[in-house]
Amino acid sequence: MNIPSKLIEDAVTEISRLPGIGKKTALRLALHLLKQNEVHTEALTLALSKMRQEIQYCKTCHNISDSDQCTICASMRRDKTVICVVEDIRDVLAIENTNQFQGTYHVLGGVISPIQGIGPEELTIESLLERVKKSSEDEPVQEVILALSGTMEGDTTSFYLAKRLKENNVKVSTIARGIPVGGELEYTDEVTLGRSIMTRINYSTE
């Protein structure tokens, strides 16, 4: 594509660096901004740079926040004795959307992946252990829920965390792997189906 303007070409190059946006879409977006009033572009660029410059991370759970403590950690209504460990911020939003969880979170910032060169040190694991250990003085953490992806990396990280958390007197659980609600047995892969049988839930004691 031969764009007759260096200004637009630069903009297209930058826009198409974003995930899932190719050159054609980038050009469409750039031309859209040109058609619109200048204030729209100004509002967009201002919101982006402001977000990037001023964003902070909660010092307790590493969730995104506008101050050094996120709204979840600051809330008096959240159960501080339960910590749900997730990979990144999007997982926090996903779990929050279920309205099922009243505890707090801990954002790891990724999962252990030797192939991508991510070891335990790159994640906020020490901060989690510290948090669990320190908590025992006032409001002790009683349960750590591992809510990581069902991938090999996720499982490795869960296993590592469970091992490290053993030292502290804390219950470690992981979210259930099984057939999605509304899913049919027939179309579920063997591994999931196998796991869902092994980790079956006892109706009578529930």
Add this chain to the structure above:
Amino acid sequence: MNIPSKLIEDAVTEISRLPGIGKKTALRLALHLLKQNEVHTEALTLALSKMRQEIQYCKTCHNISDSDQCTICASMRRDKTVICVVEDIRDVLAIENTNQFQGTYHVLGGVISPIQGIGPEELTIESLLERVKKSSEDEPVQEVILALSGTMEGDTTSFYLAKRLKENNVKVSTIARGIPVGGELEYTDEVTLGRSIMTRINYSTE
């Protein structure tokens, strides 16, 4: 979606104003920018504001340009006696990509659409007539090719332009409507097929 940060929420709102981008995609893009180094966001916002502020339109053909004359109008190798009239900048890029056209362009900025309140005055039609009239002194325009969409609005605009251009001694043509290359007769709509028969090309005289 309940985003726990006003900064991110503002960014998401602004990003999702772009065409074809919803809240979910906007959030994904915002979180991507947060994960990346700050220089990426800076480069993006700078490119966008620079484009919006410094972009100019060619005073001859109204194409986008970095100066007041676009590269096509400035080129000595383009045939100034042929003007191809298009709706917007993307059409210029599309025709340029075919490498078939060596003339110049005239970007209307839209088509006549009474429903959307766009009349001939909102478009660069006067500028086109002026251009054709003025050209007669040095390098006279000999042909105006109307390359507008095959919609009702496009056809109305073509008809209007053809009428207005009659005063000047200039050939007016329109791009062929017909079956796409590789297209099958069977699956072509009746209107297109009917037109392609009526406007058939004579092999023997070609």
